[in-house]
Amino acid sequence: MIYSLAYYSTSCVPGLNLGSSGEIMKILRVARSRNRAAGVTGALLFNADRFVQVIEGSKTAVDEIFASIQRDPRHSHITVFMTEDKSERHFETWSMAFAGRSAEALKYYLYLTRQLGFRWEDLDNPALCQMIFTMMNFDRMGHLSI
Ligand SMILES: Cc1cc2nc3c(=O)[nH]c(=O)nc-3n(C[C@H](O)[C@H](O)[C@H](O)COP(=O)(O)O)c2cc1C
Numbered sequence: 001m002i003y004s005l006a007y008y009s010t011s012c013v014p015g016l017n018l019g020s021s022g023e024i025m026k027i028l029r030v031a032r033s034r035n036r037a038a039g040v041t042g043a044l045l046f047n048a049d050r051f052v053q054v055i056e057g058s059k060t061a062v063d064e065i066f067a068s069i070q071r072d073p074r075h076s077h078i079t080v081f082m083t084e085d086k087s088e089r090h091f092e093t094w095s096m097a098f099a100g101r102s103a104e105a106l107k108y109y110l111y112l113t114r115q116l117g118f119r120w121e122d123l124d125n126p127a128l129c130q131m132i133f134t135m136m137n138f139d140r141m142g143h144l145s146i
Pocket of ligand 1: 027030031032034035042044051053055065068069070071072074075096
């Protein structure tokens with residue numbers, strides 16, 4: 001069984017925007033090596049002042065990594081909006097995928113999040129993962145995927 005957890009949080013990194021991804025690269029570098037070692041996969045979505053992340057793996061590994069993530073001062077107001085046991089991973093080949101860096105992805109994100117009644121809590125796991133995959137595709141078309 002694969003345990004999957006999703007949360008959103010508010011970024012505390014000053015000046016973080018589409019043009020400055022230095023801090024994001026740092027987060028991804030650590031996340032990717034640590035997740036790989038722990039058999040954890042997932043995706044990080046970033047837009048202006050918000051992080052959304054899905055992490056999946058054994059419950060023990062996910063809980064341990066999430067405990068570190070919660071202690072990280074680079075974000076606050078961490079809200080878990082989904083936990084699920086499922087039979088397969090969504091991000092099989094990604095120790096940590098990254099979505100949301102391109103202007104196209106931002107437009108799509110704003111379109112979705114400004115839709116009347118949009119609430120993260122209402123997304124189920126497949127819908128959230130689909131949203132992240134779509135944003136990754138927009139990034140790829142803009143050659144900005146990292
Ligand atoms: C938005 C965000 C997402 C993160 N995602 C991960 C992750 O998936 N895996 C990971 O090991 N660390 C991740 N980190 C980094 C951890 O918070 C932490 O700095 C790192 O794991 C080192 O853990 P430690 O401080 O307990 O030694 C993330 C940090 C932020 C701000």
